[in-house]
Amino acid sequence: MARKQKEEWKVYNSVFDNFTNRRVFTLSTQGYFHELRSTIGPGKEAIVFSAAKTSRDADGAIAVKIYRLETAGFKKMYDYLRVDPRFSKLGKTSVGDPRRRTIFSWTEREYRNLLLARDAGVRAPMPLAHKDNILLMEFIGHGFEASPLLKQARPHDPEDFAKKCFDMLEAWTRSGMVHGDLSEYNIINHDEEPIFIDFSHSAPLKAPNSRELLERDVQGLCTYFRKLGVECDAHSVMTRMIEAYKDEEK
Numbered sequence: 001m002a003r004k005q006k007e008e009w010k011v012y013n014s015v016f017d018n019f020t021n022r023r024v025f026t027l028s029t030q031g032y033f034h035e036l037r038s039t040i041g042p043g044k045e046a047i048v049f050s051a052a053k054t055s056r057d058a059d060g061a062i063a064v065k066i067y068r069l070e071t072a073g074f075k076k077m078y079d080y081l082r083v084d085p086r087f088s089k090l091g092k093t094s095v096g097d098p099r100r101r102t103i104f105s106w107t108e109r110e111y112r113n114l115l116l117a118r119d120a121g122v123r124a125p126m127p128l129a130h131k132d133n134i135l136l137m138e139f140i141g142h143g144f145e146a147s148p149l150l151k152q153a154r155p156h157d158p159e160d161f162a163k164k165c166f167d168m169l170e171a172w173t174r175s176g177m178v179h180g181d182l183s184e185y186n187i188i189n190h191d192e193e194p195i196f197i198d199f200s201h202s203a204p205l206k207a208p209n210s211r212e213l214l215e216r217d218v219q220g221l222c223t224y225f226r227k228l229g230v231e232c233d234a235h236s237v238m239t240r241m242i243e244a245y246k247d248e249e250k
């Protein structure tokens, strides 16, 4: 290992457990990326890093989202996953540590949701790979500079930006899915184009409680855009979403 890499390694070693450090190392030796660079988003459940694709910075970055294995939120994750028909087997297996099993499924679900989002025509980071508690995806930004969240970067044309967000939400709903955690904190303003992120809560609309999650997403977006002077009636947006979903069910 090069000296610089060794030094950086020490820093990450102190942040993560041995298991996670080994996974990061494996993914890097498998050629998914060269080295982790800096944290973009240290959240409660996960930390997102930028990582250099190769030893040449000109080749750009990918985003590496690492779920903390010690997260206290894993019980909530389990409750959300259990009602997702795609993960209903989770509670029935006793293989491995339940906490880890839940976090790995949570990571896998985000990967699968990102693939579905792209298929549905929703602008979201391209997922590249997942391994246990680590998700690799396209980096949204320029070079190593991540684009800001909508929360940090108010759109120049709120009306137009809101329209794009609701069109994407409609596409996602039409494909039978709900985001479940949509807000100005999980939308990136990339050169005035919305990019939805953080798809780990995303579930099929046929799962129980999904309607409430959709309502929450719609309410949240409307509240945000109304503050920017955009007319937004949550009730009529909800009607539009339900129509889109019904169309697809026919």
Ligand SMILES: Nc1ncnc2c1ncn2[C@@H]1O[C@H](COP(=O)(O)OP(=O)(O)OP(=O)(O)O)[C@@H](O)[C@H]1O
Pocket (backbone or CB within 6 Å): 040, 041, 042, 043, 044, 045, 046, 047, 048, 063, 065, 125, 137, 138, 139, 140, 141, 146, 147, 148, 149, 185, 186, 197, 198, 199, 200
């Ligand atoms: N693909 C990406 N490209 C650039 N920046 C990203 C990307 N994904 C996430 N980020 C940044 O990292 C931050 C955290 O990401 P994200 O919202 O996915 O995780 P989180 O909210 O910490 O996790 P969770 O809610 O799942 O615990 C985001 O707010 C955003 O600033």
Ligand SMILES: [Mg+2]
Pocket (backbone or CB within 6 Å): 043, 185, 186, 198
């Ligand atoms: Mg988030």
